[in-house]
Amino acid sequence: MESLRKIGLVLDRINDGVEKVAVNMAWVMLLAITLLNIVQVFYRYVLNNALSWSEEASLWMMVWITFVIMPVAYHKGLNISMMFFRDMLKKNRLEFIIRCLFHAIVIVIAVICFDQAWQMYKGGSRIELPALEISKAWVYAVMPPAWLILILAALGGMIRDVIGILDPEAARLREDAAESAIERRAQK
Numbered sequence: 001m002e003s004l005r006k007i008g009l010v011l012d013r014i015n016d017g018v019e020k021v022a023v024n025m026a027w028v029m030l031l032a033i034t035l036l037n038i039v040q041v042f043y044r045y046v047l048n049n050a051l052s053w054s055e056e057a058s059l060w061m062m063v064w065i066t067f068v069i070m071p072v073a074y075h076k077g078l079n080i081s082m083m084f085f086r087d088m089l090k091k092n093r094l095e096f097i098i099r100c101l102f103h104a105i106v107i108v109i110a111v112i113c114f115d116q117a118w119q120m121y122k123g124g125s126r127i128e129l130p131a132l133e134i135s136k137a138w139v140y141a142v143m144p145p146a147w148l149i150l151i152l153a154a155l156g157g158m159i160r161d162v163i164g165i166l167d168p169e170a171a172r173l174r175e176d177a178a179e180s181a182i183e184r185r186a187q188k
Contacts, residue, residue: 004159004162004163004166005163007159008156008159008160008163011152011153011155011156011159012156014152014156015071015075015149015152015153015156018071018072018149018152019072019075019076022068022069022071022072022149023069023072025064025068026065026068026069029061029064029065029068030065032061033058033061033062036054036057036058037054037058039051039054040054040055052131053131053132053133055131056129056130056131056132057131057132060129060132060139063139063142064139064142067142067143067146068142068146070146070150071146071149071150071152071153072153074106074150074153074154074157075153075156075157092168093164093165093168095164096161096162096164096165096168097161097165099157099161099164100158100161100162100165103154103155103157103158103161104158106150106154107151107154107155107158110147110148110150110151110154111147111151113143113147114144114147114148114151117140117143117144117146117147118144120140120143121137121140121141121143121144122137124136124137124138124139124140125137
C-alpha cells in the first residue's frame with residue numbers, strides 16, 4: 001500500500017504542476033481573446049475596416065482553453081456529479097469501488113479520444129485555416145497532450161480510490177482534511 005501512496009503522490013505532484021501551467025495559459029488566452037475582441041470592435045466601428053482573422057483566432061483560443069482546463073477540472077473534481085448518490089455512500093468501500101470504475105471508464109474514453117486527436121493533428125497539417133493562414137495542426141496540437149494529462153489525472157484518482165478501498169477510514173480522513181482546507185481558502 002505504501003508504494004501505491006508514493007505513486008499517487010508523484011501523480012498528484014505532476015497534476016499540480018500541470019494545473020499551474022494550464023490555469024496560467026488559460027488566463028493569458030482569455031485576456032488575449034478579450035483584447036482581440038476590443039481591437040476588433042475598434043477596427044470595425046471606428047476605423048470601418050474589420051480584421052479578417054480576429055474571430056477565427058478567438059474561436060480557436062477558446063478551443064485551446066477548453067482542452068487546457070479539461071484535465072485540471074477533472075483532477076480537482078469540478079466535473080458534474082450526482083451529489084445525492086455520492087452523499088448516500090458516505091465514503092465507504094462501495095463509493096471507492098464505484099469511483100474506480102468511473103476513473104477506468106474515463107481512462108478508456110481518453111485513450112480513444114487521444115488516438116482520434118492524434119489522427120486529427122496529423123491530418124490537420126494538410127489543411128490551412130483561411131483567415132489565419134496557419135496549419136490546422138496548430139489548433140489540434142493541444143488535443144493529444146490534453147487527453148494524456150487527463151489519463152494521468154484519472155490514474156491519480158484511481159490510485160487514491162484504490163487506497164480508499166483498502167483503507168476507507170484513512171481515505172475519508174484525508175478527503176475531509178482536503179475539503180476543510182479548500183473551505184478555509186474560500187473564506188479568506
